[in-house]
Amino acid sequence: MKVIHYEDIVEKVAEMCIEANYDLGEDVMNAFQAALKTEQSETGKEVLSQLIENADIATKQRVPMCQDTGTVVCIVELGQDCHITGGSLYDAINDGIRKGYGDGYLRNSIVKDPLERKNTDDNTPGIIHIEMVEGDQLSIHMTAKGGGAENMSDLKMLKPSDGIQGIKDYILDVVRVAGPNACPPLVVGVGIGGNFERCAYLAKKSLFRPIGERHKDLEVADLEVELMEEINRLGIGPQGMGGTTTALDIKIEVEACHIAALPVAVNLNCHASRHKEATL
Template sequence: MREIAASRISAVLAELIVKISTELGEDILTALHKAYEAEESPAGRDILQSLLENARIAKEKKIPLCQDTGTAIVFAEVGQEVHVTGNFTDAINLGVRQGYEQAYLRKSIVSHPFSKRINTNDNTPAVIHTEIVPGDRLKISFMAKGSGAENMSRLFMLKPGVGREGVIEAVLETVEKAGGSPCPPIIIGLGVGATAEKAMFMAKKALLRPLGITHTDPEVAALETEVLKQVNKLGIGPLGLGGRVTALGVMAETAPTHIASLPVAVNLQCHSARHGEAVL
């Protein structure tokens, strides 16, 4: 059994939060450059150029990429041979608290969702998803999820007979209704199968995959390609002002499901796709 101190988890997470909140990933930057070359709309090109300039300034000056510094979402893959010495949940929340203070990030979490919406003042508690996996390592993936995109999430419980085309239509409906609200160009997380809550989890976790890396299953990869093609035909464009580039990529995950079910979850991510990982 390998031991990992809770204090180490907090320190690593705080460092990760500072980095991803001020430095856009190379995969996102590459995709934005490609989008700029592909976009034909003058307004769209201006917006994409501004996004690239924003990313440059944020990195150089160590300031937040976006004013919405997001909900703190943690995906933890805990090796079954790992023992955390200390309280794991407390360690995660301490890391979030420290990271948001160190990077001077806006605190956006309120204590009660529908009555006393009082700011917790440290962006905690984090949303934590934990999975037990083989091995003696702890992998922490952090995502800062802005509400403009998160609010556009959709869950469809489709009839199985609609098949692949029904899945595509669900995504197109979601993106078209969202318009400019999720700050396109977007990245689309897609979860198909399992149950309602599992599909939503898959859709969000799929967004952690680097842009440009397709699914290992050829059939799922083909679905990702087709969805991206159809979404970019909608003409929504950068920030919803029209253009060829509405989405930078589609990341899909699937799971077996009940004979009477076809759950489809769509989770949209804005162009400021802030996430990263650390392995302890």
């Protein structure tokens, strides 16, 4: 049985919050560079260059890459032979968010009550999902999820008879309607199957897969490639200024579902696709 101390989780989460906001991941930077070579629009190229410069400035000057520093979402894989001492895992993660957003001078973007709209002033609570796994490790996957892209995300309970064409049409419609409002170029996360809440979770979870990494199932991987091409034919382009880089990638996760159902969720991520991973 491995023992992990509360304070170690707090420190690690705080560090991840700061790094996620200051240092855009290598996968996203590589995708920007690749898109710069293929983008057909001059304006699109200019916007991509500005996004690369923006990310460079954030890293070098230790400032956030965007004013919207996001909602912290954590997917935690908790080994069943791992024991946490000193307090609850939820409290440790929220203390880490509180410390990271304070120490990193990151904007606090969470309101306590969706109707009263009073800021909690420390960016807590985060959204925390815990999955029990084998082993004695604690792995934390975190993202600082931008509000604009989250707002343009969508979920639909399709009918089984809608089939694969219905799924493709729906995903393209969500991206088309989002237009510039989700701050493209996007990473498009898709969940197919499960039930109402599970397909939304799958769509979110898919966004943690690095850009460029295709699904292990070849049929799903082919669907990702096909949809990626179709999305980039929509013409929305970087920051909605027109062009051939509407998405940097699309990720799809698929799970079993009820015979009467075909749930599909599309979770959009903006160009500030911030995710960090740590294992304790």
